[in-house]
Amino acid sequence: MKCYLKLLMIAALCISAVASAHSDATGVIKERMDGMNAMAVHSKTVADMFKGKQAFDVIAVRDAADAFVYHGQSMVGQFPDTEFSRTAKPTQALPAIWDDAEAFEQAVQQFIQQSKKLLIAADLTSDQTALKKPFFVATKNCSGCHKRFRQPKR
Amino acid sequence: MKRLWLLLKAILSVTGAILVLAYAVVQHQSKAAVEQLVTEAEQWEGDATKGRYVAVMSGCIACHTDYEGSGLELAGGRAIHTPFGTVYSPNITRDSRTGIGQWTKTDFLIAVKIGMNPNGSHYSPAFPYSAYNRMSTGDLVDLWAWLSNVAPVENLVPDHEVPSVLMSDVSLSLWKSLYFNVTSNWQSESRGEYLVNAAGHCLECHAQRTVLGGIRNKSLDGNSRGPNGQTVPGITAINLAAWSHEDLTFFLEIGMTPDGDFTGGSMTDVVEHSTALLTAEDRASIADYLKSQRNTQ
Numbered sequence: 001m002k003c004y005l006k007l008l009m010i011a012a013l014c015i016s017a018v019a020s021a022h023s024d025a026t027g028v029i030k031e032r033m034d035g036m037n038a039m040a041v042h043s044k045t046v047a048d049m050f051k052g053k054q055a056f057d058v059i060a061v062r063d064a065a066d067a068f069v070y071h072g073q074s075m076v077g078q079f080p081d082t083e084f085s086r087t088a089k090p091t092q093a094l095p096a097i098w099d100d101a102e103a104f105e106q107a108v109q110q111f112i113q114q115s116k117k118l119l120i121a122a123d124l125t126s127d128q129t130a131l132k133k134p135f136f137v138a139t140k141n142c143s144g145c146h147k148r149f150r151q152p153k154r
Numbered sequence: 155m156k157r158l159w160l161l162l163k164a165i166l167s168v169t170g171a172i173l174v175l176a177y178a179v180v181q182h183q184s185k186a187a188v189e190q191l192v193t194e195a196e197q198w199e200g201d202a203t204k205g206r207y208v209a210v211m212s213g214c215i216a217c218h219t220d221y222e223g224s225g226l227e228l229a230g231g232r233a234i235h236t237p238f239g240t241v242y243s244p245n246i247t248r249d250s251r252t253g254i255g256q257w258t259k260t261d262f263l264i265a266v267k268i269g270m271n272p273n274g275s276h277y278s279p280a281f282p283y284s285a286y287n288r289m290s291t292g293d294l295v296d297l298w299a300w301l302s303n304v305a306p307v308e309n310l311v312p313d314h315e316v317p318s319v320l321m322s323d324v325s326l327s328l329w330k331s332l333y334f335n336v337t338s339n340w341q342s343e344s345r346g347e348y349l350v351n352a353a354g355h356c357l358e359c360h361a362q363r364t365v366l367g368g369i370r371n372k373s374l375d376g377n378s379r380g381p382n383g384q385t386v387p388g389i390t391a392i393n394l395a396a397w398s399h400e401d402l403t404f405f406l407e408i409g410m411t412p413d414g415d416f417t418g419g420s421m422t423d424v425v426e427h428s429t430a431l432l433t434a435e436d437r438a439s440i441a442d443y444l445k446s447q448r449n450t451q
Contacts, residue, residue: 047410
C-alpha cells in the first residue's frame with residue numbers, strides 16, 4: 001500500500017506539470033481538464049503496474065475504474081454547447097463534440113460502460129493478467145475519443 | 155526586352171531538359187527494377203496467413219479503410235490532407251472495376267516496390283513506396299496472397315484533389331529522381347529497423363519534409379507539417395530518452411504515453427490497426443530499435 005501511495009504521489013507531481021498549463025482554465029473547461037488529469041493519474045498508476053515498474057495492487061485498478069466511471073459520468077454535463085465551452089482557452093475540444101453530439105455521447109457512454117466492467121472485474125479477481133484486458137478495453141476509448149474530439153497535441 | 159525574352163527562353167529550355175532527363179532516367183531505372191521483380195516474383199509462393207500479418211505491420215488496413223465514413227475494410231476512400239492537396243486512399247479489394255481485381259502478383263509488386271501503376275504511370279509519394287521498396291519480396295508476396303482472398307468491394311474512390319500538374323508523370327518522375335532510389339539494395343540490420351523504416355514507414359509522418367515533399371534527412375525527429383495539419387512528434391532515441399523500453403511497448407500496445415495521457419490524431423489508427431496487433435516480440439523489436447544509437451540521427 002505504501003508503494004502505491006508513493007507511486008500516486010509521483011504521478012500527481014508529474015501530472016501537476018501538465019496541470020499548471022491548465023491553470024488558466026476556468027469554469028467547465030477547468031472542470032473537464034481536471035477530470036482528464038485525474039483519470040491520467042489513475043491510468044499511469046495502473047499502467048506502471050502492468051509494466052512491472054510497481055508491485056501489482058488490485059485496489060489501484062479498482063480506484064482507477066471508479067474514477068473512470070465518476071469522471072465519465074461528469075463529462076456528460078461538462079460540454080455544454082455554449083460559446084465559452086467551445087472556444088475559451090485553453091480548451092482542446094474540437095467542434096465535432098457539438099457538431100456530432102450523438103457520436104460524442106455514445107463514445108462517453110461506451111467508456112462508462114466499459115469502465116464499469118473493469119470495476120466489476122477488479123471486484124471479482126486480483127489476477128493481474130485477467131485484469132489487463134478489461135483495462136485495455138476501457139482505455140481504448142480514450143485514444144478513440146482523443147482522435148475525433150481533441151485537438152492534436154502540438 | 156529581347157534579352158529578357160532570351161533569358162526566359164534559356165531558363166525554360168534548361169528546365170525542360172532537366173524534366174525530360176529526370177523522366178528518362180526514372181523510366182530506365184524503373185524498367186530495370188521491374189525486370190528484376192518479375193524474375194523474383196516467380197520464385198515465391200505466397201502464404202495468405204502470413205500475408206494478413208504483413209498487412210497489419212505495413213499499415214495497409216489503417217490507410218485503405220475509411221473508418222470515418224464507415225467504409226468497408228480495404229475499400230479505400232480515406233481522405234488524407236497533405237500540403238499539396240487531399241488524396242484518397244485507393245480501393246485495394248479484388249473488385250475488378252473499382253479495386254485491384256485485374257492485377258497480377260507482379261503488378262502488385264511493381265506498385266508497392268517501384269511506385270508504378272500497371273498502366274506504367276507513377277504513383278504520388280502519398281503512397282509510401284519509398285519505404286515499401288525496402289520490404290522483402292517474400293513478405294510482399296505473402297501480402298498479395300492474403301489480398302487475393304479478400305472479398306471484392308465495389309467502392310469508387312474520389313479522384314485526388316491535387317493540382318494535375320503535380321500528379322503528371324513528368325512531375326512525379328522528377329520527384330522520384332530526387333527522393334526515391336528504386337534500385338536500393340538496403341538490408342535491414344535488425345527486425346526492429348525493418349519494422350520501423352520499411353514496413354511501418356514511420357519516416358513518412360515522423361520526418362521533416364522538403365518543400366517538394368521529399369523526406370529531408372531520414373531522421374525520425376518530428377514534423378511540424380504532418381498529415382492532416384498535425385504536428386508529429388520526434389521519436390529518435392534522444393526524443394525518447396525519458397521513455398523506458400516498457401513505456402514504448404505499452405504505447406504501441408494501447409496508445410498510452412508514460413504520463414497517463416492517450417494518443418490522438420492519426421496515430422490512434424496506427425496503434426489500433428497496426429502496432430496493437432503485432433506480436434509482443436515485434437513491439438519489443440521496435441522499442442529496441444527506437445531506443446538504439448542507430449536511431450539518433
